[in-house]
Amino acid sequence: MKNRSEAGQAGKPRSGCSQNSAGRGQILSILQVNSRSIDQKSGEIWTGQADLQPISFKSDRLLEQRPLLQKRIPIHPRSVRGKFRTFKWGVLILAYSVFFALPWLPWGRHGAPAQAVLFDLASRRFFLFGLVVYPQDVYWLALLLFLAAVLLFFATALVGRAFCGYFCFQTLWTDAFIAIERLVQGERPARLRLHKQPLSPEKAFKLALTHGLWLLLAFWTALGFILYFGYAPGLAREFFSGQAPQAAYFTVLILTVSTYLAAGWAREQVCIHICPYSRFQSAMYDPETLAVAYDVARGEGSAGRLAAKPGMRTREERQAGGHGDCIDCGLCVQVCPAGIDIRAGMQYQCISCGLCIDACNGIMDSMGFSRGLIRYDSEENLRSARPGRPRLHWKRLKIVGYGAALVVVAGFLVYSVAHRSAFEESIQQVRQPLFVQLSDGRIRNRYQIRVTNKATREETYLISVRGIPQASLDLGSIHRLTVPPGKTLMVQASVKLTPAQAEKVEEFEFVITPESRPKAARAREARFFSRHGSL
Amino acid sequence: MHAPVQTTGHVWDGDLAEYNNPLPTWWVWAFYATIASSLVYWLIYPAWPVGKGFTKGFETITYVNDKGVTKTTHWNTRALLMKEMNQADKQQRPYFEKVESTPYQKIAADPELSNFVTSAGKTLFQDNCAACHQAGGQGKIGFAPNLTDDDWLYGGTYQKIQETITNGRHGYMPPFRDVLSDRQMDDLASYVLSLSGEKADPARAAAGDALFHSETAACYYCHGADAKGRQVLGSANLTDKIWLWADIPADRTLDRKVQDIEWVIAGGLNKGVMPTWKDRLKPEQIKVLTVYVHELGGGK
Numbered sequence: 039m040k041n042r043s044e045a046g047q048a049g050k051p052r053s054g055c056s057q058n059s060a061g062r063g064q065i066l067s068i069l070q071v072n073s074r075s076i077d078q079k080s081g082e083i084w085t086g087q088a089d090l091q092p093i094s095f096k097s098d099r100l101l102e103q104r105p106l107l108q109k110r111i112p113i114h115p116r117s118v119r120g121k122f123r124t125f126k127w128g129v130l131i132l133a134y135s136v137f138f139a140l141p142w143l144p145w146g147r148h149g150a151p152a153q154a155v156l157f158d159l160a161s162r163r164f165f166l167f168g169l170v171v172y173p174q175d176v177y178w179l180a181l182l183l184f185l186a187a188v189l190l191f192f193a194t195a196l197v198g199r200a201f202c203g204y205f206c207f208q209t210l211w212t213d214a215f216i217a218i219e220r221l222v223q224g225e226r227p228a229r230l231r232l233h234k235q236p237l238s239p240e241k242a243f244k245l246a247l248t249h250g251l252w253l254l255l256a257f258w259t260a261l262g263f264i265l266y267f268g269y270a271p272g273l274a275r276e277f278f279s280g281q282a283p284q285a286a287y288f289t290v291l292i293l294t295v296s297t298y299l300a301a302g303w304a305r306e307q308v309c310i311h312i313c314p315y316s317r318f319q320s321a322m323y324d325p326e327t328l329a330v331a332y333d334v335a336r337g338e339g340s341a342g343r344l345a346a347k348p349g350m351r352t353r354e355e356r357q358a359g360g361h362g363d364c365i366d367c368g369l370c371v372q373v374c375p376a377g378i379d380i381r382a383g384m385q386y387q388c389i390s391c392g393l394c395i396d397a398c399n400g401i402m403d404s405m406g407f408s409r410g411l412i413r414y415d416s417e418e419n420l421r422s423a424r425p426g427r428p429r430l431h432w433k434r435l436k437i438v439g440y441g442a443a444l445v446v447v448a449g450f451l452v453y454s455v456a457h458r459s460a461f462e463e464s465i466q467q468v469r470q471p472l473f474v475q476l477s478d479g480r481i482r483n484r485y486q487i488r489v490t491n492k493a494t495r496e497e498t499y500l501i502s503v504r505g506i507p508q509a510s511l512d513l514g515s516i517h518r519l520t521v522p523p524g525k526t527l528m529v530q531a532s533v534k535l536t537p538a539q540a541e542k543v544e545e546f547e548f549v550i551t552p553e554s555r556p557k558a559a560r561a562r563e564a565r566f567f568s569r570h571g572s573l
Numbered sequence: 574m575h576a577p578v579q580t581t582g583h584v585w586d587g588d589l590a591e592y593n594n595p596l597p598t599w600w601v602w603a604f605y606a607t608i609a610s611s612l613v614y615w616l617i618y619p620a621w622p623v624g625k626g627f628t629k630g631f632e633t634i635t636y637v638n639d640k641g642v643t644k645t646t647h648w649n650t651r652a653l654l655m656k657e658m659n660q661a662d663k664q665q666r667p668y669f670e671k672v673e674s675t676p677y678q679k680i681a682a683d684p685e686l687s688n689f690v691t692s693a694g695k696t697l698f699q700d701n702c703a704a705c706h707q708a709g710g711q712g713k714i715g716f717a718p719n720l721t722d723d724d725w726l727y728g729g730t731y732q733k734i735q736e737t738i739t740n741g742r743h744g745y746m747p748p749f750r751d752v753l754s755d756r757q758m759d760d761l762a763s764y765v766l767s768l769s770g771e772k773a774d775p776a777r778a779a780a781g782d783a784l785f786h787s788e789t790a791a792c793y794y795c796h797g798a799d800a801k802g803r804q805v806l807g808s809a810n811l812t813d814k815i816w817l818w819a820d821i822p823a824d825r826t827l828d829r830k831v832q833d834i835e836w837v838i839a840g841g842l843n844k845g846v847m848p849t850w851k852d853r854l855k856p857e858q859i860k861v862l863t864v865y866v867h868e869l870g871g872g873k
Contacts, residue, residue: 470709474870475822477724477813479770484721484870514868515682527684528691532870 112233113306113377115216116226116369120396129204130213138258141265148494149523151269159267163524169455170524172492174462181451188447192440194322196432197414198329202315203391208308211259211301212375215252222248226372252302253294260293306376309389316386323384325418326431330390332381332412333420337364343381346405353407363407370394370412380412460493461521463550465562468530473567481540481568488528489550491521498553501531504561505546510534518553533566540568618648665693669857672864677731680864687868694865697858701850702866710869714820721869724815726845728804729873735863737847738854744807744845746795749838753790760784761792762834768800768812772827807845818842 117123145154145167156165164171171178193200202209223229223244232241264286265273276282277290300308309316323329337343341360345367350356356363364381371379373394376387380394398412415428431437468484476482491497498520503511512532521527535543543566551559580590596604614620618630629647636655637643646652668689672680680686699708705717712719718726726744727737749758764781766773785792785800793800795808802810809817816822819833850859866872 468709470707471711471719471721474711474719474721475814476722476871477810477815479814482722482870515678516684516687519684521684528688529684530691530868530870 110307111377113375114226114229114233115375115377115393116372116397117220118369118373118393118396118400120393120399122392122396126204126213126391126393130210133205133207133210134214138262141262141270149496150494151272153269155266156269157267161524170492170494172462172490172524174490174492175458178451178454181447181454185444185447185451188440188443191322192437192444194319195324195327195434195436195440196430198323198327199315199319199388199390202309202389206389208300208313209375209389209391211255211297212305214255215301215305216375218251218255219248222251249302253298256294256297256301257290259297260290263293264289306387306389309376310387316389319386323417324434324436325421326416326434328414328416328428328430329384330380330388330392330395330412331384331415331417331420332364332370333410333415333425334381334383335420335425336362337381337411338362351405363402363405363411365401365405367401369397369401373397384417458492459560460491460555460558461497461499461550461552462490462492463560463562464488465548465564467565467567473569476534480534480536482532482534483566485531485533485548485564486528487519487531487548487550488526489519489521490526491523493552494523496520496522500551500553501529502549502551503533503546504549506533506535506539506543506566510539535566535568537568540566668693669861672860673857677860677864677867681868687864690861690864691868694861694868697854697862698865701854702862705847710866712817714816714823715818718817719815720866721871722815723871723873724810724813725804725871725873726802726807726809726817729867729871731863731867731872733804734866734872735859738859738862738866739849739851741849742807742845742847744842746808746837746842748841749790750840753784753838755835757784757790758835758838759831761790761838762831765800765811765834766821766827766830769814769821771821771830773831817845 140155141153143154144152145165146152147165150156150158150163150165150170153165154167158165162173190201219229223232232244235241261274261277264277267273268282268286273282273286277286304312339357339360339362342362343364343366344350344356344359344361346365350359350361353363370381371377371394373396374380375391375393376389378385378387380388392414395412395414399409402409402411413428415425416431419425419428432441464487466486466488468486472483474482474484487501489499498518500518501511501513502508510533512534513529514532516529519527519529531548533546545563545565547561547563549559549561579593581593583591615628616630617632619627620630621628632648633645634648634652634656635643635645636652637659638655644652668686671686672690675683675686680690698706698710702710706712706720707717710720712721723729725733727733727742753761760777760781761784762781763773763777764779764785767775767778767781784790785796786798795803795806796811797803797808800811802808818837819830821830821833824830824833854862
């Protein structure tokens with residue numbers, strides 16, 4: 039039935055349906071004879087005959103021609119030199135240094151591993167240099183994610199997919215994998231040749247070496263990742279002596295495989311088919327957004343691009359023939375890691391890495407033409423009759439709005455972290471029973487007071503009450519609650535009031551005072567029940 | 574799926590055809606793979622009924638049962654639960670051992686240990702005690718004593734609570750229906766009310782006082798001359814505000830209160846039975862429960 043409904047949707051007259059479709063055409067023709075359509079030029083009358091022509095929809099044609107899974111054409115990007123490539127290498131080196139070295143950075147700490155950045159899942163503590171983050175602080179993560187999202191929107195609206203091209207780990211790791219590939223198999227032509235030639239010992243060796251190195255880097259990446267979740271020197275030793283927890287091996291296996299597949303095999307397909315960003319970037323781009331673009335007017339001229347044949351080398355010669363500056367060398371396509379032709383205009387596959395700019399600039403230099411045939415420019419500028427110098431259009435409501443949101447959220451996050459408290463308390467009233475009458479007639483309520491010590495050293499907490507006599511508080515045998523760092527402990531508090539007192543008290547406060555810092559004392563309201571509610 | 578699209582060859586109403594869109598190859602192979610993997614399951618786990626039994630599979634589970642006997646069976650969820658319980662027991666063991674070797678006072682004063690007792694004790698209490706004493710230990714008037722107040726029939730020290738849990742209790746009060754007249758029981762009830770500070774007829778309470786301490790009713794034998802009860806016997810303290818059998822706090826009128834107490838005096842009590850737990854719980858579990866009950870707020 040599904041197939042049938044599809045056929046209905048496409049509305050395509052197939053052999054069996056042609057009569058039906060003809061009928062529909064007749065109805066249309068009747069309607070159109072009597073009503074002039076907007077598209078109808080004066081004097082022109084649409085006939086039913088026109089509608090009897092087989093209608094073919096684009097989607098249907100595609101369905102017929104395209105296999106379900108498009109076969110991937112391997113991309114062998116040519117290496118290139120230039121300022122964008124240099125910038126990309128710089129980002130890569132910085133990112134790798136931070137990622138791989140950070141877990142090994144020591145950091146003196148009381149009662150916890152001496153590691154600067156450590157996500158201690160087992161005891162639910164996350165160490166970031168001098169900061170210890172607890173699950174209660176999860177809203178910091180929410181703020182951070184919001185910040186990241188707004189930063190992404192901000193950057194995208196301003197300079198396009200800067201994140202994709204220079205900072206995304208898919209791009210970074212793909213770059214590294216391509217570098218390995220080039221190291222072993224040589225430059226693009228050599229790689230293409232190797233790809234086409236039948237299997238030989240040389241090809242087998244080169245492929246094995248490439249994949250071996252890829253796997254090694256993938257494994258190293260996975261290992262680097264897990265070192266954030268345990269004391270790095272200890273975990274590394276345990277890992278290689280087979281004593282690490284099962285989760286560590288499992289994580290390394292998953293990450294090794296996924297890194298190897300994503301950066302070695304899938305590459306640009308991750309950006310095109312998996313990552314949603316390429317699809318919703320169009321909602322973030324404005325006509326003023328700077329993006330990697332080909333200057334069609336300059337490149338094509340009036341007679342199109344042309345190779346630099348003899349007699350067509352200088353600008354004057356070319357302009358005389360109506361040809362633009364593009365000599366159709368194809369280098370911009372060869373260096374593209376997404377395998378696209380930037381000259382076809384903006385495409386969702388473009389990750390905005392700027393390598394085609396580097397490639398084209400090199401060619402323009404050698405031709406003696408000015409640089410910037412492919413450049414960062416705005417759609418608006420390129421479209422204008424006399425394009426000016428590309429400039430950053432930041433005086434836009436969108437940009438200022440994103441910027442303001444960035445500043446506000448970042449400020450709030452910094453404030454929140456700076457003013458974090460060293461302990462967290464929660465007071466839970468025992469509700470079964472809500473209250474108890476004691477033998478001398480007094481009414482007792484009970485409370486479970488939990489204190490989480492978020493400081494880095496042991497702390498003793500004193501618990502007192504405000505609003506009722508101090509003597510009515512009974513903490514049992516635990517008068518001073520000593521909590522080790524990162525732990526939560528509970529004390530059961532009883533409050534006993536005479537019926538006369540209870541009559542007057544509905545609410546009072548518990549005051550929790552860290553012994554070493556009395557000023558950080560905090561009060562929390564609690565209710566006192568002395569009779570069953572009559573709401 | 575290359576052009577032109579094939580149809581299944583079925584035609585309805587003379588012109589409705591059906592596309593023949595074969596499933597993608599990868600999908601079909603994934604489907605076969607799931608069938609193949611089910612064969613593996615048949616080999617590992619119980620699968621097919623055979624006669625009165627079933628194929629048991631090669632996977633086995635080894636666990637220790639309640640009696641401490643190690644058993645190995647074919648894979649089944651009951652044994653899996655036992656195995657998981659064994660592992661949980663193993664993880665709890667160090668804490669129970671620490672509780673076992675620590676004196677009561679120190680358990681209550683050590684936040685970490687008392688936190689363990691509070692959570693482990695809660696589970697034990699829900700499983701074993703809550704049926705009578707209710708989820709929070711608040712008891713039920715006319716049924717089971719409140720464990721959260723500070724009144725204890727048999728004593729509220731750690732030792733006494735442990736004794737109560739271990740050996741159980743059986744409270745008894747003889748019926749006075751045949752010994753005392755209605756008038757006498759009325760007098761006694763008024764006296765008992767006055768002991769707790771409730772309003773009562775002073776003249777009748779005075780008469781009840783005399784009767785209480787006389788050989789006729791001989792209440793003081795068990796409840797003591799001061800009417801404060803004797804924990805050795807489990808006799809109730811009649812002078813405090815705590816009531817177990819007569820629901821005085823809920824009674825609105827004096828008549829009802831007197832009637833309720835009379836009912837207890839006339840009929841006596843033979844239902845204050847607490848079962849013994851020494852055969853059902855391990856000593857360390859009883860110890861955890863003892864501290865838990867003690868820390869419900871009324872412990873002495």
